Amino acid sequence: MVPPAQNVQNARKIYLTGSRPDIRVPMREVPLTDGSSVVLYDTSGPYTDPEYDADPAKGLPPLRSAWRRTGETLACGGTESCGGTLPKPVRHTQLARARRGEITPEMEFVALREGVAAEFVRDEIARGRAVLPVNVNHPESEPMIIGRNFLVKVNANIGNSAVSSSIEEEVEKMRWATRWGADTIMDLSTGKRIHETREWILRNSPVPVGTVPIYQALEKVGGKPEALSWEVFRETVIEQCEQGVDYMTVHAGVRLAYVPLTANRKTGIVSRGGSILAAWCLAHHAENFIYTNFAELCEILAAYDVTFSLGDGLRPGSIYDANDEAQFAELRTLGELTHVAWEHDCQVMIEGPGHVPMHKIKENVDLQMELCSEAPFYTLGPLTTDIAPGYDHITSAIGAAMIGWYGTAMLCYVTPKEHLGLPDRDDVKAGVIAYKIAAHAADLAKGHPGAQAWDDALSQARFEFRWEDQFNLSLDPETARSFHDETMPAAPAKTAHFCSMCGPHFCSMRITQDVRAYAERNGLTDTEAIEAGMRAKAEEFRKEGGKVYLPMPSPPGEE
Ligand code: IRN
Ligand code: FE2
Secondary structure: OOOOOOOOOOEEEEEOOOOOOOOOEEEEEOOOOOOOEEEOOOHHHHOOOOOOOOOOOOOOOOOOOOHHOOOOOOOOOOEEHHHHHHHEEEEOOOHHHOOOOOOOOHHHHHHHHHOOOOHHHHHHHOOOEEEEOOOOOOOOOOOEEEEEOOOOEEEEEEEOOOOOOOOHHHHHHHHHHHHHHOOOOEEEOOOOOOOHHHHHHHHHHHEEEEEEEEHHHHHHHHOHHHHEEHHHHEEHHHHHHOOOOEEEEEEOOHHHHHHHOOOOOOOOOOOOOOOOOOHHHHHHHOOOHHHHOHHHHHHHHHHHHEEEEOOOOOOOOOOHOOHHHHHHHHHHHHHHHHHHHHOOOOOOOEEEEEEEEHHHHHHHHHHHHOOOOOEEEEEEOOEOOOOOOOHHHHHHHHHHHHHHHHHEEEEEEOOOOOOOOOOOOOOHHHHHHHHHHHHHHHHHHOOOHHHHHHHHHHHHHHOOOHHHHHHHOOOHHHHHHHHHHHHHOOOOHHHOOOOOOHHHHHHHHHHHHHHHHHHHHHHHOOOHHHHHHHHHHHHHHHHHHOOOOOOOOOOOOOO
């Protein structure tokens, strides 16, 4: 079912060790031919460690179980007297601990992973500007952080439906997505074997796993939204908390009064969860039961340290509907709920659109930051145009790059199959790669310290015709190598000082290097060399009769 070790071409798995030996932070080291190396962030988990022998039936080693504090009550009912006032529950979420000034092993782990101070991580979590999703029941995951002062993260949605794909395929999609760089995955399975699928994914996932519990709740009541109730939803949430889900999308902001605001939209309500809750509200003419029971929901999530992902059930599903009243009314409610979650020591992030043209993207970020007091923003794209079904990883990566630059902390990928079908393995890869590009482009634009080192290393390799280094440093080494092989398959071409795009005579990089070498030989500055070189070339050109096209030499390796 799953292929053996997914080794990343020619890269080495290394670990940075923290203050205790079991804080081992995975990194990907790319050795270069000049003897140096570049160390990259790595999300692939133990699968890319040659020492690790994966057995999906056993699951990953429970990396974090030893980090539980001794005597820690998890589903905490305990109280502590606080200075003579009312007793206050002592909670153990990362947020509660950060607020108490504690640097947890998880915080230390992400500090090493991001190359920042642990105190900075603690402070960002304490003020709610970052979340560290770690369900106490998912000890297999490697801690990561979502917040705008850290690297921009990417989520990949996987999950089967009643009509397609098996559990094995979903586990493999999870491994595949993280191998290409997905920082979290969401299991959006529907259909009969929801619980079992999730169990396999959780036990084998090295990254946090998110879900949308209303999907399973709906299965439990036979697929009829009006048959849902707070009780069924609550029970489903607890079941998923027990299993180890790290964050949950809850569409608590779809309030009864907002549903009519979608009446004049071009595409109505496009969120699955949003439409289920809107249908319930209308059927009962009652307020959304997640909204009315939100404080109790906070108590449940806090007990496991499950992070809220406040869903955007009223996000626009078309360019026409972007930034409308329904969308922003919901966002205001999400702002209100953010504060309720924080009062309960719950970590919280906010979901965002959807379909938004480029000129309307910034307003989304500005409003979200203001209304949700800087809680991390987590957006789906947005798609910047509706005209390209089959290419929506591109229409949306454009929006994702922009919204990431403006401060969105995590980007939910969109695959080429969006609006058309369920993504297969290739679509998952296309989606993740498109989003890694968007996220990294945003990191660069934000001036994230260290982000540019990767680009600089690759550019240097390109300029010096170190082809192997250029491939190995690529986001997708396999594709880079195979494209080069298509036109220049021979081994010498991997050291050639040109490629098949411009050929030997028109390679700008080679010409620049010639200019530099000429300058050095003749003791000139680059500018003088260019002038001198130009004069010499002009003479040569005239002598040869002014022909622009010279006969091609034979390809390398055939001479
Ligand atoms: C992310 C931002 N806005 C929406 N999302 C994702 O969409 C969310 O995290 C989850 O993966 C999916 C939920 O879709 P519905 O139920 O809102 O359509
Ligand atoms: Fe859409």
